[in-house]
Amino acid sequence: MKRIVMLFVICTSCFFLSTSCKKSGSPSTWDKVKTAGRHMNRGIDHMCGKPYDSCQLASDDEFLGPVNEEYIPLSDEDLKMQYQLSDAAYPQPKFSPGENGSGIPNLQNFQAPSAQLSSVFQTIHFETDDHIIRNRHDVALIQRMANFLKKHSNVYVCIDGHCDERATAAYNMALGTRRSNQVRVLLIKNGVDFNRIYTVSYGKEKPIALGHGDEAWKENRRAEFKIYEK
Amino acid sequence: MGRIFGIWLAVISVAWADEEMEVALSTESVLFPTYVAAIENKDQSFSSLYVESLEKILQFDLKYAGYFFLLPKEEAKEKVLLQDKEGFRSVLWNKKLCMFVMKPAIVQKKLSLQVFLVESKGIKKFSEISLSGVLSKDRKKIHQLTDTLIEGVLQKKGFALAKVLYTVRTPVQGQSKKWISELWVCDYDGANGVALTRENSYCVHPIFFPRKNSSIHEILYVSYKTGQPKIYLSSLEKAEATTFVSLRGNQLIPSLSPNGNRLAFISDAAGRPDLFVQKLDSDGKCCEKPIQLFSFPRATEASPSFSPDGEKLSFVSDKDGSPRIYIMKIPESNSFKTPYVQVVTRRNKINVTPAWSPDGTKLAYSAKTSDIYQIWIYDFVTDEEWQLTKGPGNKENPSWAPDSMHVIYNTEDAGSAELYMTNLHQMESVKIMTAGGGRKRFPCWEPARR
Numbered sequence: 001m002k003r004i005v006m007l008f009v010i011c012t013s014c015f016f017l018s019t020s021c022k023k024s025g026s027p028s029t030w031d032k033v034k035t036a037g038r039h040m041n042r043g044i045d046h047m048c049g050k051p052y053d054s055c056q057l058a059s060d061d062e063f064l065g066p067v068n069e070e071y072i073p074l075s076d077e078d079l080k081m082q083y084q085l086s087d088a089a090y091p092q093p094k095f096s097p098g099e100n101g102s103g104i105p106n107l108q109n110f111q112a113p114s115a116q117l118s119s120v121f122q123t124i125h126f127e128t129d130d131h132i133i134r135n136r137h138d139v140a141l142i143q144r145m146a147n148f149l150k151k152h153s154n155v156y157v158c159i160d161g162h163c164d165e166r167a168t169a170a171y172n173m174a175l176g177t178r179r180s181n182q183v184r185v186l187l188i189k190n191g192v193d194f195n196r197i198y199t200v201s202y203g204k205e206k207p208i209a210l211g212h213g214d215e216a217w218k219e220n221r222r223a224e225f226k227i228y229e230k
Numbered sequence: 231m232g233r234i235f236g237i238w239l240a241v242i243s244v245a246w247a248d249e250e251m252e253v254a255l256s257t258e259s260v261l262f263p264t265y266v267a268a269i270e271n272k273d274q275s276f277s278s279l280y281v282e283s284l285e286k287i288l289q290f291d292l293k294y295a296g297y298f299f300l301l302p303k304e305e306a307k308e309k310v311l312l313q314d315k316e317g318f319r320s321v322l323w324n325k326k327l328c329m330f331v332m333k334p335a336i337v338q339k340k341l342s343l344q345v346f347l348v349e350s351k352g353i354k355k356f357s358e359i360s361l362s363g364v365l366s367k368d369r370k371k372i373h374q375l376t377d378t379l380i381e382g383v384l385q386k387k388g389f390a391l392a393k394v395l396y397t398v399r400t401p402v403q404g405q406s407k408k409w410i411s412e413l414w415v416c417d418y419d420g421a422n423g424v425a426l427t428r429e430n431s432y433c434v435h436p437i438f439f440p441r442k443n444s445s446i447h448e449i450l451y452v453s454y455k456t457g458q459p460k461i462y463l464s465s466l467e468k469a470e471a472t473t474f475v476s477l478r479g480n481q482l483i484p485s486l487s488p489n490g491n492r493l494a495f496i497s498d499a500a501g502r503p504d505l506f507v508q509k510l511d512s513d514g515k516c517c518e519k520p521i522q523l524f525s526f527p528r529a530t531e532a533s534p535s536f537s538p539d540g541e542k543l544s545f546v547s548d549k550d551g552s553p554r555i556y557i558m559k560i561p562e563s564n565s566f567k568t569p570y571v572q573v574v575t576r577r578n579k580i581n582v583t584p585a586w587s588p589d590g591t592k593l594a595y596s597a598k599t600s601d602i603y604q605i606w607i608y609d610f611v612t613d614e615e616w617q618l619t620k621g622p623g624n625k626e627n628p629s630w631a632p633d634s635m636h637v638i639y640n641t642e643d644a645g646s647a648e649l650y651m652t653n654l655h656q657m658e659s660v661k662i663m664t665a666g667g668g669r670k671r672f673p674c675w676e677p678a679r680r
Contacts, residue, residue, distance in 0.1 A: 070476065070477060070478065070499075070519060070520075071477055071499055071500075071506070071519050071520040071521065071522060072518075072519050072520070072521045072522065073500060073522045074522045074523075074524075074525055074568055087527040087528045088501070089500055089501030089502045089525070090501045091478070091479075091499060091500050091501055092478040092479035092498060092499055092500075092501065093478065094478055095478070096456070096457075096458050096460075096478060096479070097456075097457055097458070098456050098457065106456045106457050107456065107457020107458060108456075108457055110457070129548070129552075131528075131530070132528075158457070165644070167553075167580075167582070168582045168583055168596055168603060168624075168626040168627070168642070169434070169626065169627070169642065169671060169672070170435070170483055170532055170533045170546075170582065170583050170626070170627065171530070171532050171533070171546060171553055171582045171583070173434070173459075173482045173483060173496075173532070174482065174483070174496050174503040174530045174531060174532035174533075174546075175503075175530050175532075177480050177482065177496070177498045177502075177503040177530075178502065178503050178530045181498050181501055181502060181503075184501075185501070198458065199458075199479070199480065199498060200454075200457060200458050200459070200480060201459065201480050201482065201498075201503075205399075205409065205411070205432065205434075206407070206408075206409070207407070208407065210406070210407070212644045
């Protein structure tokens with residue numbers, strides 16, 4: 001009996017998936033399925049008594065948390081409860097470049113890596129509307145960058161987050177921030193001092209490829225690096 | 231087993247949700263048929279070319295005010311109206327076809343306007359305005375006359391005197407991949423455009439910062455002039471700009487509460503693009519520390535916009551998949567636990583750049599509709615979403631006029647970015663011919679003074 005029920009569930013799912021794909025194009029439908037699936041899973045997790053999106057830290061040391069003083073953070077417990085291990089958030093350096101106390105000049109003094117360093121600080125690319133680094137090559141690149149930065153404590157880095165032209169300017173500004181901060185998180189996780197890594201979001205304001213097709217969009221969804229040697 | 235059941239339910243719900251849903255909207259016209267006569271230049275005190283320009287401004291004001299349907303000019307009607315009061319008594323005015331007849335005239339460098347109310351047969355006279363002969367100055371007087379007329383005849387507030395802030399993006403000379411973006415301000419119809427900044431940097435997201443009992447028109451905007459985007463305070467009168475919010479990291483997309491006591495913005499101070507709010511004192515200065523209001527793992531927050539009472543915020547988040555618009559009540563206590571947020575946009579998958587109307591009844595936003603970003607309206611009263619703009623070209627950054635009926639937005643396409651205005655009654659977009667050759671974006675309508 002169980003097998004018959006399972007078979008029925010799978011067949012019905014396949015039927016609805018195939019018919020809905022025909023109606024509006026598969027990427028759109030697949031995204032909707034993903035969204036709806038996330039809601040459903042949450043509901044089921046709740047019913048099973050699992051705290052939603054929680055990921056308890058083993059110790060307080062794992063939580064870098066926002067450095068207090070100049071703003072009032074959300075309750076620490078709220079932040080600790082949410083994906084802290086898989087999506088850590090590390091506060092920005094207390095002083096922006098060029099500010100009194102930062103000890104370094106403003107970002108206009110940061111330069112694109114020299115020819116020597118360009119193999120270390122290579123541009124990292126992202127999927128559409130995504131900030132996660134999925135490519136193994138990019139992960140290895142970030143490890144190399146981290147190793148370099150750990151060896152050269154006089155080097156400061158600024159990560160510029162960029163997007164392609166398809167979403168709106170305002171949303172892309174925020175998405176660019178997400179992308180640059182994701183790269184920053186990985187560098188910090190690889191042992192780089194978080195006070196030496198800055199981020200800037202340019203959204204879609206500074207495309208590197210001026211075309212309007214897949215290739216240009218792919219090139220423009222990127223995180224670029226500028227460095228300053230003290 | 232539980233997960234499979236969940237996925238199955240999800241697939242079924244999506245398949246049903248994919249069905250096209252039609253919402254019937256009322257098509258009854260709310261526009262009053264109106265005849266606007268040519269300006270009669272009685273003593274020829276101004277050149278006919280100048281009078282023609284004034285007439286165009288008046289016609290534009292009335293045509294896009296959102297209340298009138300302007301009837302085409304007819305020679306017979308123009309002749310009849312030369313007879314002053316007698317002209318209004320003509321049989322040519324049929325109350326079924328024409329509600330108002332407007333007759334402007336210039337005598338001794340003064341513009342007067344008479345409005346004949348066809349149904350009641352009453353005549354309203356609007357006080358004469360002195361004209362200087364300088365079009366850039368006199369067009370303001372025409373706007374003022376339009377606002378007075380709308381208030382006098384329809385008892386509605388006009389908006390023609392409000393200014394519009396926007397940015398102009400241009401390539402750096404000789405460099406194909408470098409751009410600058412400066413702030414500009416213009417009249418609502420695009421005239422009198424003036425550059426406000428000459429930072430040679432990148433300025434975005436300007437907003438007005440109206441202050442009680444202040445004759446200075448202060449503004450806030452985001453500039454990249456020191457590298458990281460930060461929020462700056464400046465004014466239409468002075469070119470200087472000072473840092474407004476003291477906070478680490480990127481500061482983006484500011485939004486001011488209508489009562490001026492809070493500023494919301496997006497910042498990555500804590501490591502994610504989170505929603506922050508900064509309290510402001512009665513002098514408009516930052517008081518207390520900024521508060522991290524909303525953060526969500528693996529999500530991007532953007533575009534805050536306050537409700538008229540300043541107690542709620544609408545904003546964009548992709549926390550549940552694609553970017554949608556959420557509403558949250560700003561907590562009163564100092565506990566600052568992640569507040570509960572409610573999604574309001576269900577019709578389209580991608581919804582961004584919300585703007586709360588000054589009367590609090592609507593939210594204008596940009597939603598991807600058949601692969602094009604169009605302006606949509608969410609009505610809080612009916613809990614319905616409907617599409618305001620149509621046609622090709624992506625449209626984003628809607629901003630409400632003080633009358634809660636007109637919306638200005640910018641198009642954003644490969645070739646150009648321009649400002650357009652539309653209103654909820656006419657739903658016809660008109661291009662705002664602004665100065666500044668380049669891509670015009672991030673329009674912001676001046677709010678009514680507090």
